[in-house]
Amino acid sequence: MKKATDLRELLRQSAQFVDQTVTVQGWIRNHRKQKNFGFIMFYDGTIAADLQIVYDTETPDFEGIQKITNGSAITVEGVFRTSPGAGQGYELYATAIKVEGTAPEDYPLQPKKHSLEYLRTIGHLRPRARLFQAAFRVRHVAAQAIHTYFRENNFVYVHSPIITANDAEGAGEMFQVTTIPLEKLKGEPDYKRDFFGQKAALTVSGQLEAEIFAMAFKRVYTFGPTFRAENSNTKTHASEFWMIEPEMAFCDLEGLMDVEEDYLKFVVRYVLENAPEELAFLDKYCGGGLIDKLTALVESEVARVDYHDAIDLLINSGVEFENEPTHGGDLAKEHEKYLTDVAFQSPVFVKNWPKEIKAFYMKDNGDGTVAAVDMLVPGAGELTGGSQREDDYNKLKVRMDEVHSTDSLSWYLDLRKYGGCTHAGFGMGFERLLIYLTGIENIRDVLPFPRTPGTCDF
């Protein structure tokens, strides 16, 4: 047989293949048998769309073909032709079907509705389900969008370290990394004799190291795994997830917001353009409105409002919130929703937050606030958090002494001593973006192999 054609090529450039003989290789999603013919819903994973394969008694080994089970891998040679009845408007009339690998009758991924919970238990098979073929391809396309945006805008990609000895990043509980044989441990562990000669853990953020590189390359970004050991079982928390953390020298809070807005719109536009079949499927899956939501984001302008003004808007809204908005308090989901959906009817940057509820490295505005900014997006809430960084050595040192020892982060202070400058950056959880892009609600279903408390399968 000839080299196989991808369904992606066949269906996207269908006109040039009509009435041609082609070979495809992939898997059977569903096999429906009639007396003198049969239909195979066929996929090869290169596009979120199935192709209908038709065969009849003229097809060699008709009886053998009728025995092929759902889930089997096959090679099919046939004539690609229009078919008003078929899902894609096309079908393949098979002239030869060869089985590459069978699946037993009890194949766990039969063509019927499975619960997301069940599919999580067969994580080695669920990527074949239509929902996950759409979700994980959007994950791929969004990752490509991110690299493309930063590459085209002269950001340097930095691999921040995964194993770290900094216990002071402060963003969350950490996993310990060790080669001490715990079975033989007697008494206190001697970290001098551990692999790295000191206590080590999995990173919770690459930001501090990204700042090192921003002082050398002007604009950089990280895109890598980060970890939280919180014992939290919610739809939005995972123990292992990917973060994007851009950092820019010679950039202030206003410049940061410009980049954040440009970046998010680019990524959403790229996904709309490069995953149309997947988004169409997901739009249906979540009951409509997904593509409209994403299109509106691309066409929106992101409003900018000071935190204290936003709190005033909430207080004066006349709305009875479950959580009373207060100057000095964080924004609850319902507050974010009011700001994006009612007050501004657009995405909103909320900026200049109370110092007390934000991180030590954010620039002190001198009025009780720091130059931090959260981007709130309709239908998603907070999608990014960023700040201008404190670049004053003495102010940063005082603040660091307040929150923890500066010993392990003296290098971070050094960045303010040796040619420091105005700089800013933000962080975005990749899976939070994917929940927004796919309409899928649970973070476990946008992660290829979710790690959560009690779960570390595959």
Added chain:
Amino acid sequence: MKKATDLRELLRQSAQFVDQTVTVQGWIRNHRKQKNFGFIMFYDGTIAADLQIVYDTETPDFEGIQKITNGSAITVEGVFRTSPGAGQGYELYATAIKVEGTAPEDYPLQPKKHSLEYLRTIGHLRPRARLFQAAFRVRHVAAQAIHTYFRENNFVYVHSPIITANDAEGAGEMFQVTTIPLEKLKGEPDYKRDFFGQKAALTVSGQLEAEIFAMAFKRVYTFGPTFRAENSNTKTHASEFWMIEPEMAFCDLEGLMDVEEDYLKFVVRYVLENAPEELAFLDKYCGGGLIDKLTALVESEVARVDYHDAIDLLINSGVEFENEPTHGGDLAKEHEKYLTDVAFQSPVFVKNWPKEIKAFYMKDNGDGTVAAVDMLVPGAGELTGGSQREDDYNKLKVRMDEVHSTDSLSWYLDLRKYGGCTHAGFGMGFERLLIYLTGIENIRDVLPFPRTPGTCDF
């Protein structure tokens, strides 16, 4: 002042800026002062090239400018003009210089020759050194090349898990990941009460999980961090490094070699085209020959030879090797070098290796060999290792039972039970590629923050 122009834009599109007033922002590499004028070697990290800034007594605050130290961050407004004497053929005549951040006289990165060992101790400053600006930008460009190649060839990017409960990947010693408070541990640890309810570790390879996705998307690749807890202090070993692991369904050993060759040439060509300034610097740094070596690779054809024929070539070569070549033994560095530099004078695929010295998942050829292939490249040795995978359920089960328990990898066997097919993949250590691309010899110097036994800084 106006928005700053990147040196990348200024120097690459120099013609359009000549005699224009521009603003640049960056850092002082070296400040040389004369009585009535001064020269500043200036960089902003957007390109591996410095710009000479000239000022004189006409420049406002001449005396203040003369006090600006090496390492300081500055904003400069000036006239961009040709200058036959300057490094780039251009210089900037300053009409205003503003200090953004100073550096003390004892700034550790003074413009003189520092040893690589010393620079490793100031890992938060070394990205500013010219060698590391070149090395880490090549790292960035190579990463972009990799994503671009796979995107354009319809591979789906998969984030394989970092934390894993598989103790059976077999590629090396593993780091344990835990939230058990070791200080309070008394007796044997109870892993049922550890974070994931079982013993967990850092992954040594994403291949097995990539196979899951290849059975759903046809062609996939991973590009993420992997870990080895070997207590090995060599120039080529690190405890944390990045791997690229593509996996293809409906692909055999010959198809695999086609992709490997195409992939490597694409990446090398992309770096030649997109990092010319960096490669020119690195070519000088390593005494010449780097760009020639890379160009030759792109223009080469990769030879293909069976392992046993390669061993015969070595035995019959008349060369007295330190390590005697034997049928059944691995290839030593000197053997690889003979094959690429003398026998074939080109890169070489060595394929069909003895089963005994290769991994359990490789396809049994039935003649004592498995369908494994190593790519040997002149000046680098082995750059990739790959194989066609065993797709026969029973053969794989027997092999897995030989080497370890199959309990934790029953899902891996399932892939052969449920619509399995001919498939193949390879792995490439990203830092091994970078050593090849940059001419830098020590893996510690192509990793942003190297983790090795006893070292976990920044």
